Amino acid sequence: MQNTQKTKLVPINEIFVSISGEGSTTGEIVTFVRTAGCNLRCSYCDTTYSFKEDDFMSIEEIIDIVKKNNTPTVVLTGGEPLFGETKRDLAIELAKHFNVYIETNGAVPLFKEKEVEKVRKTLHYVIDYKTISSGMNKRDLLDENIELLNETDEIKFVVGNHEDYEGVLKVIDKHKEMISKKKINLLFGCVFEEIQPDELVEMLKEKNDYFVKNNIKYKMYLQIHKFIWDPNKRGV
Numbered sequence: 001m002q003n004t005q006k007t008k009l010v011p012i013n014e015i016f017v018s019i020s021g022e023g024s025t026t027g028e029i030v031t032f033v034r035t036a037g038c039n040l041r042c043s044y045c046d047t048t049y050s051f052k053e054d055d056f057m058s059i060e061e062i063i064d065i066v067k068k069n070n071t072p073t074v075v076l077t078g079g080e081p082l083f084g085e086t087k088r089d090l091a092i093e094l095a096k097h098f099n100v101y102i103e104t105n106g107a108v109p110l111f112k113e114k115e116v117e118k119v120r121k122t123l124h125y126v127i128d129y130k131t132i133s134s135g136m137n138k139r140d141l142l143d144e145n146i147e148l149l150n151e152t153d154e155i156k157f158v159v160g161n162h163e164d165y166e167g168v169l170k171v172i173d174k175h176k177e178m179i180s181k182k183k184i185n186l187l188f189g190c191v192f193e194e195i196q197p198d199e200l201v202e203m204l205k206e207k208n209d210y211f212v213k214n215n216i217k218y219k220m221y222l223q224i225h226k227f228i229w230d231p232n233k234r235g236v
């Protein structure tokens with residue numbers, strides 16, 4: 001990685017090819033581009049190693065790597081990939097070449113419609129809504145960001161306990177018309193080793209009538225990479 005100030009440089013933690021473990025890309029071989037730096041400090045963060053911004057790459061270098069990887073889909077993750085101007089530039093440039101899923105913590109503004117109108121078909125958001133147990137719930141910007149979502153985007157709820165789930169249901173209820181109208185996909189997952197998947201299944205089953213009645217698309221997901229490899233293994 002180079003470290004000059006001449007071109008627009010993006011703080012990058014790692015770039016690797018692997019299987020996508022969650023969301024609508026689950027099971028696809030994708031390139032992960034993990035940007036460095038985050039505006040939050042979630043209690044259960046499993047990527048604290050990405051906080052430090054000490055390696056930089058140009059946008060061109062990153063695009064070249066993904067082209068060589070020959071993966072049509074890129075998962076742009078972090079850290080927070082929309083926190084910082086050059087990272088935001090990277091997201092738009094990647095979407096000119098690839099199908100890009102931006103895993104954002106939802107505590108930063110999404111792009112305004114005008115900014116991404118030329119690439120919106122290949123630029124998708126996966127908002128990781130910050131539940132109460134993350135300790136970052138108050139930083140969430142869903143009230144503003146939800147207007148900018150469409151049917152190719154997802155809101156992910158990582159549930160660590162019943163209090164989290166109750167909080168999530170309130171948020172969904174507040175936005176239910178918008179979620180239904182825009183056909184936004186809702187994803188539910190477990191904070192790893194805090195709540196068992198079968199418990200979450202039961203919680204979802206109990207609310208199924210509500211979701212169906214309100215025409216809300218929802219799914220549970222498991223982070224399959226944590227079952228394939230050691231849960232703490234990096235770069236997989």
Ligand code: SF4
Pocket residue numbers: 038039040041042044045046047048078079080105
């Ligand atoms: S937003 Fe993501 S990277 Fe940032 S602290 Fe929370 S879990 Fe970690």
